[in-house]
């Protein structure tokens with residue numbers, strides 16, 4: 001079994017403290033990775049601090065050129081890295097290829113956006129004074145990434161932080177450290193200076209405690225569960241450490257009777273089953289207007305039954321395994337709970353036979369009641385719960401009736417309604433007839449308990465900048 005370690009201060013580091021990486025399609029370990037200790041992490045923070053002055057002094061154009069070189073490396077290795085994502089995460093290979101392509105696009109976009117970090121001058125109120133607004137990099141950043149989009153969600157933090165002139169230490173999820181290793185190899189091959197980008201694989205509690213308490217770390221950018229986000233907020237209080245938090249979601253899909261039904265079904269299938277339902281912006285609750293409920297359900301179930309489920313490395317798969325046994329148990333528990341509360345399993349609802357992997361048959365539940373767990377708790381599995389509504393007002397009220405607000409979807413062709421939904425839906429992203437809305441140039445993040453701040457777009461770069469007012473007298 002091949003072994004991997006961390007990338008600290010320009011060197012690859014291994015320790016005796018190791019864990020195994022498991023392929024969710026077979027439930028078998030296929031790689032061994034070592035954890036760094038607290039002393040090594042402290043050393044990495046010191047290296048990041050030492051590398052900061054030269055990195056922030058480099059022109060944005062030169063930093064951008066290095067990010068372009070990292071993108072070129074990812075492009076050169078795209079097939080092998082996509083395979084690594086599928087091996088450790090389970091998603092179908094075509095979707096892993098899409099994740100690599102999106103990561104390249106993020107790197108290229110932030111490489112260019114680095115050159116557009118503008119300050120401003122403000123007209124003075126007192127003669128002899130001048131006022132400038134200057135943007136400066138926030139400093140060394142601790143980035144913590146999840147397993148569900150292990151490469152692209154790491155790049156969503158690392159690329160803007162580096163573009164802004166910050167140094168970064170990335171902590172990947174325990175389930176998916178290998179594409180972070182590949183990203184570090186690309187940084188090394190591109191010539192990113194030692195200490196500017198580092199990869200720290202290790203115990204999550206130890207690493208986050210050090211990020212929270214070590215004054216060298218000036219900001220933590222986290223993507224993961226709302227529960228861990230809450231822990232970080234508590235831990236950040238003592239040092240008032242700035243946090244960007246991309247947390248859980250519970251996306252509603254509102255299907256109105258004026259929609260283009262073909263497109264509504266196609267896009268709802270994408271919003272639900274992409275990444276095996278393990279996307280933070282996955283459709284979690286599907287509300288269909290009563291007038292088209294039956295037709296929608298019949299056609300949605302037919303489309304679900306056409307999805308091919310199996311090992312992500314086999315050609316033509318649409319749905320892979322969920323990440324581990326506990327994710328599978330939670331999904332089966334949500335199905336059982338919904339059925340006990342009155343829902344009907346229209347298709348799926350069971351583990352795939354003849355496989356040792358963590359496969360759940362793509363599942364559609366109809367007549368799901370509002371008190372079912374899957375209507376208020378994140379599902380993170382290929383389960384589509386469907387309920388119905390009468391009026392637009394009711395649909396908006398039910399969509400907003402959640403502590404989460406990451407994304408929402410609506411299927412409609414009514415332009416007036418599109419404006420009303422844009423103003424009234426409580427979510428960071430609204431996809432209108434669009435089940436995959438994320439893109440490099442547009443802000444991404446949540447409201448309510450889905451998080452603080454935004455990634456991507458110019459907001460994603462702003463997250464790693466400080467704003468300073470310079471007042472000049474005696475002019």
Ligand SMILES: NC(=O)c1ccc[n+]([C@@H]2O[C@H](COP(=O)([O-])OP(=O)(O)OC[C@H]3O[C@@H](n4cnc5c(N)ncnc54)[C@H](O)[C@@H]3O)[C@@H](O)[C@H]2O)c1
Nearest residue numbers: 145146147172173174204208224225228246247248249280
């Ligand atoms: N809003 C978004 O952009 C977004 C994107 C992807 C995933 N998510 C959310 O992430 C969750 C799934 O990911 P997950 O299971 O990896 O989440 P998680 O919170 O368990 O883990 C996320 C990361 O935090 C680390 N971690 C675990 N315990 C920690 C602790 N005590 N302190 C600091 N870090 C800790 C993990 O090792 C991992 O690197 C879902 O809730 C999903 O909605 C949100």
Ligand SMILES: O=C[C@H](O)CS(=O)(=O)O
Nearest residue numbers: 148149279280281282438
């Ligand atoms: O889990 C996070 C997001 O779903 C990834 S993406 O914005 O859809 O690429």
